[in-house]
Amino acid sequence: MFEKSYRDRLNADLARWEADGVIAPAAAASIRNALPQLAPGINIAVVVGIVGGLLIAAAFLAFVAAHWTEIARLARFAILLAGMVATYALGAWFAASGRNVLADLCASVGAIIFGAGIALVGQMYHLGEDFAGGMLLWSIGAFAAAFLTASRGALAVSLVAASIWTCMRTYDAPDVLHLPFVAVWLIAAGLAFAWNSRVAAHLVAVAVLPWWIATSLRFEFDGSQPSFVLANGAALLFGAGLAIAAMPSPRAMRLGSVLSIYGAFALAAVAALEVTTVDDIFRVRSSTMSGQPLWAILCGVAGVILTLVSATLTRRPGDILSACAIALVLLAAPLWPVSTAGEPWLAYAVLLCAMLCLVVSGVLDDVRPRIVAGWLGIAGVIAGITWAVKGSLLGRSAFLAAAGIVAVVFATVLNRALPRAER
Structure with missing residues (x-):
């Protein structure tokens, strides 16, 4: 929730x-006085200052690039080193x-210049062509800057470099699970x-x-579908986020709520992906196992x-339904038929129930992003069922009509069972 x-x-x-x-x-006056003062936001002067600083930095880089071959090696390295020192010094003055905001921007630019320095040293002295190792070194340096300056931008640079590093390591060694990124x-x-x-x-x-995503695509199991591996990752992210948010610490609540939101959207995307990739709309693996x-x-x-641990700690019924949604999405994988004969109607029904539970x-928990994720998941699953390649469209229309009737009946029963104040 945004403070303002x-x-x-x-x-x-x-x-x-x-x-x-x-x-x-x-x-009312006591409540207003009890609230802490809002942190200063980004005003027009700050925005113009950021744009001006970026333009000056771009002009400096363009000038250096235009005379790059004419500059000696040590001078090139000195220019980048001076750029880092000046950037962090300016950031310290802003802080x-x-x-x-300007201090965070300076720390971010300094982390980017550090990555450029790594690339320059590797180019000038013809170091080993371990591009992934360079990305890891860049990520470590940017993370150190983020740790020392509390810069969100430097943390973003570090995580981007780390993501590139793990994707490259996964591509280079597809038979080994890349756990260092964890x-x-x-x-x-x-x-x-x-x-x-x-x-x-x-x-x-x-x-x-x-x-x-990289891990799910790297395996070459016979018949393994990346969407099923992604479903387990979404389940872990969603469940871990809810469990962290259930802790009494406000810090844990903030971190866990964000993780659970991304987990809910990932779960909805995976539900639609299971239909579109496994049911021949997009062929990812040659086998259907x-x-x-x-x-x-x-x-x-x-x-x-x-x-379920989160549901036990918070006593919220919405967490129980979230556990049901996760379990149903995971259940769709073994329910998918091994043979190509027929259509996986039961798996379709399970995925629709999972998104309805979401x-x-x-x-029930009054979490709007989770509601949006569930509706997007329902739309994706219905679209996948409707536009699947194999099977008759008449059979699919009959299935969707039956599912709609069941949903209407369930809504009617639920409306009569709930008290009027909770409807």
Whole structure:
């Protein structure tokens, strides 16, 4: 929740309650005085200053690039080193004067110049062509800058470099699971937790997706579908986020809520992907078997267990339905038929039920992103069922009509069972 929008809504509610006589004016004033002061935001002057700084930096880089071959090797290295020193010195001055946005920008630019320095040294002295190793070194340097300066931009640079590193290592050694990135990601997640920053939590949540995608594509199991491996990753991200958010710490709640949102959207995307990739709309593997590596299955099971742990701690019914959604998406993999005869109607029904559970869980817990993810998942699954290549369109229309009737009947029963205040 953005702090400024929350303050605006709270002030509007306090004014309305005060006008309606719900609370006394003194109580409303006490609530307003108890709130801490908002951090200064980005104003027009800061925006213009950022643009001006970027233009000057671009002009400097263009000038250096135009005379690159005429500059001696040591002079090239000295230019980049001076650029880093000047950038971080300017960032320290901005931080001392309270201009945190500009200080963060300087730390980010310094991390980018550090990566350029690594590339330059490798080019000038013809070092070993280990591009992935250079990316790891860049990620470590940018992470050190982020740790020392609390720069969200430097953390973003570090995670981008680390993602490129793990994708390249996965491509170079497809028969080995690249676990070092997991350790790097956990360290970054710990830093986001320590900062109590929602921006850093978003960066960490996004950074885990390339590793899962690259890992799911690297295996060449007979009949293994990447969508099923991705489903286990989405389950783990969703369940771990809910379990972390259930902890009493506000830091854990902020980090876990962001992770669970990305996990919900990933689960919805995977549900649609299972239909579109397994049912011949897009052929990813030549076989139709649904084999999965054991470690991926264990990750999916852990996601379900962590969601149930969250439900136990929070006593929220929405978490139970989230566990059902995760379990149903994972159940679709073994339900898919091994042979090509017939259509996986049961798997279709399971995926639709999973996305319905995701929507209802978001409604019960009042989590709008989860509701949106569930609706997107329903739309994706229905689109995949409707436009699948094999099978008759008449049979699919009959299946969708039957599913719609069941949903309407379920809604009617639920409406009669719930108290009027909860409908």
